[in-house]
Amino acid sequence: MLMNMKELLAVANENNFAVPAFNISDYSMFNGIMEASEEKNAPVIIAIHPDELSHISDEMVQGIRARIHKSPVPAVIHLDHGGSFAQVIEAIQAGFTSVMIDASTKPYEENIAVCQKVVEAAHAVNVSVEGELGTIGNIDSTETGANDILYTDPQQAKDFIEKTGIDCLAIAIGTSHGIYPKDKKPELRIDVLDEIKKVVTAPLVLHGGSSNKDSEIAKSVEHGVNKINISSDIKAAYYKKMREVLQDEGLREPNQIQPPCMAAMKEVAYQKIELFQADGKAALY
Ligand SMILES: [Zn+2]
Numbered sequence: 001m002l003m004n005m006k007e008l009l010a011v012a013n014e015n016n017f018a019v020p021a022f023n024i025s026d027y028s029m030f031n032g033i034m035e036a037s038e039e040k041n042a043p044v045i046i047a048i049h050p051d052e053l054s055h056i057s058d059e060m061v062q063g064i065r066a067r068i069h070k071s072p073v074p075a076v077i078h079l080d081h082g083g084s085f086a087q088v089i090e091a092i093q094a095g096f097t098s099v100m101i102d103a104s105t106k107p108y109e110e111n112i113a114v115c116q117k118v119v120e121a122a123h124a125v126n127v128s129v130e131g132e133l134g135t136i137g138n139i140d141s142t143e144t145g146a147n148d149i150l151y152t153d154p155q156q157a158k159d160f161i162e163k164t165g166i167d168c169l170a171i172a173i174g175t176s177h178g179i180y181p182k183d184k185k186p187e188l189r190i191d192v193l194d195e196i197k198k199v200v201t202a203p204l205v206l207h208g209g210s211s212n213k214d215s216e217i218a219k220s221v222e223h224g225v226n227k228i229n230i231s232s233d234i235k236a237a238y239y240k241k242m243r244e245v246l247q248d249e250g251l252r253e254p255n256q257i258q259p260p261c262m263a264a265m266k267e268v269a270y271q272k273i274e275l276f277q278a279d280g281k282a283a284l285y
Pocket residue numbers: 081136143177207208229
């Protein structure tokens with residue numbers, strides 16, 4: 001069941017759960033995530049970063065659409081961290097149902113201007129838009145971000161949503177992209193989340209959800225986050241298993257190598273789906 005993010009997250013917002021946005025960059029990962037979501041009867045967001053899109057090619061999005069059309073669970077194909085108006089338009093042409101425009105490192109007025117432009121184009125063809133305010137820390141260099149986290153200002157969040165017309169907002173409350181090094185201890189500012197929630201009705205998004213403590217993530221869901229991005233955690237499980245599998249030097253067929261990796265990745269996906277209280281929630285759509 002293919003839909004856009006506005007439709008998908010409205011139900012999550014009303015029923016107080018979060019939908020996992022899993023980043024995928026090949027077909028077996030995508031298929032594994034769809035299987036895990038179907039087994040848990042959970043809505044899902046298929047997130048694809050521009051670097052991932054150039055790896056899989058625009059054409060594969062048609063295959064992803066076809067697979068989702070056959071699925072009983074609601075799903076969104078979402079461009080993660082679109083970096084420019086052109087990248088967003090390319091994604092819409094390729095068949096995405098939702099796009100993120102991330103101009104959070106630009107000055108505030110510039111962030112508003114580019115979001116307005118994207119919203120006008122995307123909404124014209126029923127594609128939803130995610131914007132970002134504040135900076136999410138960055139540990140690996142594949143995504144945008146800063147070394148220090150700038151927390152989202154609640155009043156600015158309200159103003160930003162009103163001026164841009166975006167459908168959901170990525171907020172900075174203390175997460176970082178990637179898996180944290182041992183000396184870095186992430187701590188979520190639930191008090192900042194509460195302040196934002198008081199003045200904003202649009203669904204809120206948490207990026208950099210890999211390797212935060214489960215108890216903190218659970219708390220963020222209880223306090224109103226409706227979408228949580230997971231990338232590193234599922235990929236780490238997939239490739240850890242692949243390294244083991246490839247110890248057998250005689251193996252060369254992807255259909256022998258990839259299934260155990262998908263199974264290991266699915267274990268992580270099940271755990272996230274449950275942690276976000278998304279299991280069984282496909283029934284609400
Ligand atoms: Zn992100």
